[in-house]
Amino acid sequence: MLQASLDRKQQKQQRALTLFKEAVATEDxxxxxxxxxxxxxxxHYLGDALLNDKKFNEAEQVFREDLQIWENNIWALEGPYKALLAQHKTQEAETIKLAKEKAGQYANFSIQ
Known part of the structure; x- marks a missing residue:
């Protein structure tokens, strides 16, 4: 995770993605x-890196996999929402937005 995060800061996106994928396998x-x-x-780190690399479909999949493990996780819901918007899938994005709002209805913070 640390090396992947450093690689992202140094614009070494391919290496960062590879290391994040290894970290996901380790976490699993x-x-x-x-x-x-x-x-x-x-x-979440892998999905964010994929969003930044404009790999929106792959990012969406990563966040959806996370939601299978951590259902209704507001942080994980933010990922596919952004990915769907980037893919111009506004109707699907709206469904995720509603789920995100429901998940955060009692939170004392908002995700921007």
Missing amino acids: NLNYNEPPDWFFWVR
Whole structure:
């Protein structure tokens, strides 16, 4: 995660994406534990990197995979919303936006 984040800052996007994908595989193989051993959802970093690299379809998939694990996660819902808008899939994006609003209805913050 650290090296991938540094690579993104240094504009080494391909290497960052490769490392984020490796980190997702590692995270997926962690043993279940409460609280989780790793508090940062790696797919969010990968999805964000894909959005920045204009790989919108792939980013959407990554965030949707995260939502299968963490249903209604407001942070994960932001990802496919942005990806769908970038793909001009406004009707699908609106559905995600409504889910995001519902997920955050009691939050004391907003995601911009």
